[in-house]
Amino acid sequence: MLFPFCRRLTSGNRSPFSYFIRIHHGHTAAGPHFAHDILVASRRHRIGERMRASRTRSILVTGCAGFIGFHVARRLLEERYRVVGLDNLNAYYDVSLKQARLAQLISQTGFEFLKADLASREGTESLFKQHQFDYVVHLAAQAGVRYSISDPYAYVDSNLAGFAHLLEGCRRGGIKHLVFASSSSVYGANTRMPFSPHQPADHPISLYAATKKANEAMAHAYAHLYRFPATGLRFFTVYGPWGRPDMALFLFTRAILEGRPIDVFNCGVMLRDFTYIDDATEAVARVMLRPAEPNLDWRSDQPDSASSSAPYRLYNVGNSQPVDLNELIKTLEAKLGKKAQVNLLEMQPGDVPATSADISDLTRDIGFRPSTPLAVGVGRFVDWYRSYYGL
Numbered sequence: 183m184l185f186p187f188c189r190r191l192t193s194g195n196r197s198p199f200s201y202f203i204r205i206h207h208g209h210t211a212a213g214p215h216f217a218h219d220i221l222v223a224s225r226r227h228r229i230g231e232r233m234r235a236s237r238t239r240s241i242l243v244t245g246c247a248g249f250i251g252f253h254v255a256r257r258l259l260e261e262r263y264r265v266v267g268l269d270n271l272n273a274y275y276d277v278s279l280k281q282a283r284l285a286q287l288i289s290q291t292g293f294e295f296l297k298a299d300l301a302s303r304e305g306t307e308s309l310f311k312q313h314q315f316d317y318v319v320h321l322a323a324q325a326g327v328r329y330s331i332s333d334p335y336a337y338v339d340s341n342l343a344g345f346a347h348l349l350e351g352c353r354r355g356g357i358k359h360l361v362f363a364s365s366s367s368v369y370g371a372n373t374r375m376p377f378s379p380h381q382p383a384d385h386p387i388s389l390y391a392a393t394k395k396a397n398e399a400m401a402h403a404y405a406h407l408y409r410f411p412a413t414g415l416r417f418f419t420v421y422g423p424w425g426r427p428d429m430a431l432f433l434f435t436r437a438i439l440e441g442r443p444i445d446v447f448n449c450g451v452m453l454r455d456f457t458y459i460d461d462a463t464e465a466v467a468r469v470m471l472r473p474a475e476p477n478l479d480w481r482s483d484q485p486d487s488a489s490s491s492a493p494y495r496l497y498n499v500g501n502s503q504p505v506d507l508n509e510l511i512k513t514l515e516a517k518l519g520k521k522a523q524v525n526l527l528e529m530q531p532g533d534v535p536a537t538s539a540d541i542s543d544l545t546r547d548i549g550f551r552p553s554t555p556l557a558v559g560v561g562r563f564v565d566w567y568r569s570y571y572g573l
């Protein structure tokens with residue numbers, strides 16, 4: 183079954199989606215809702231074919247139509263890897279934004295798109311049977327803290343079942359390194375700042391955070407059992423062009439430009455370690471090429487949470503300069519040249535009041551430190567927003 187948007191877009195020959203070809207179709211016992219459609223998108227012009235020959239290493243980027251996955255896939259293509267991008271294009275937020283990101287990727291040589299749902303066990307098995315990947319960068323997930331209260335099963339399907347299927351594929355596929363997205367939200371009820379991956383993080387306060395914490399534990403078990411290197415990245419509020427419409431910067435920008443009030447939780451007394459997307463992308467690309475190794479000093483009687491006797495690591499990916507939400511709003515107002523009308527609200531269940539990242543391990547191991555100033559990043563986001571929406 184082709185998805186409706188594919189049918190629509192394939193009717194015109196100028197859309198990048200006209201390059202879609204369906205190569206596989208399957209159904210799970212759960213029926214067509216979980217159908218595993220694999221669509222291939224690649225440009226088959228002569229220059230493309232020539233260049234692809236030099237692209238020897240193949241990387242699976244899951245969640246490639248999502249915010250971070252799109253940027254990571256684009257970056258890896260620029261570095262001349264072959265990128266197989268996978269996404270189920272779910273409707274958690276505006277699907278046309280996902281399609282627009284995908285259109286950018288499809289126009290690049292070396293990219294192949296698979297429309298597939300990792301929650302389908304059979305589909306994920308066949309994906310790893312049909313492809314040999316060197317690296318897997320796993321960014322597909324049901325994201326969002328607040329939504330995990332209204333639709334918990336989306337998190338169970340994508341983040342728990344989907345992650346288990348991916349791990350099985352990775353260990354059977356003999357990949358060199360799995361890099362997967364965790365989240366700062368795993369720090370949950372912790373209050374000692376900055377958050378360090380070496381401190382225990384055993385008290386998640388949302389189901390989303392609990393699934394991310396579970397992913398870390400599952401990846402560790404596989405790294406231990408099958409000795410395949412796995413690294414978890416705890417992202418701290420990533421923002422920037424092509425960002426996520428459910429996140430504060432996007433919501434605020436839209437509301438201010440439309441003259442609507444913005445909802446500010448906990449009266450704006452919220453610290454967030456905003457991380458610019460190019461910094462996050464750089465960190466992912468560097469970590470990927472540095473497969474996790476066993477920590478030879480790791481002690482089972484004093485277990486360090488960020489490493490292991492197995493090839494497993496955890497890093498924070500943050501800017502390490504937390505900013506008050508009110509400061510974000512002021513920065514945004516300055517860039518938009520327009521004042522926000524503010525609707526002050528209580529803290530939302532599941533949200534944490536502050537995040538701040540200790541990134542010393544990341545900086546030491548990959549030689550890179552996220553550092554884009556908020557004003558620069560917000561400026562680039564607003565420029566993108568205006569141009570994308572033609573405002």
Ligand SMILES: NC(=O)c1ccc[n+]([C@@H]2O[C@H](COP(=O)([O-])OP(=O)(O)OC[C@H]3O[C@@H](n4cnc5c(N)ncnc54)[C@H](O)[C@@H]3O)[C@@H](O)[C@H]2O)c1
Binds near residue numbers: 272366
């Ligand atoms: N953006 C942030 O600030 C942030 C912070 C912490 C952690 N993360 C994590 O980073 C990763 C990427 O986040 P993002 O902001 O790009 O989110 P996103 O929602 O924009 O991207 C996730 C993509 O995964 C796809 N997807 C979801 N479930 C899937 C499934 N079962 N099979 C196939 N595809 C599926 C979605 O369609 C989406 O395009 C996620 O794991 C998220 O939890 C993000």
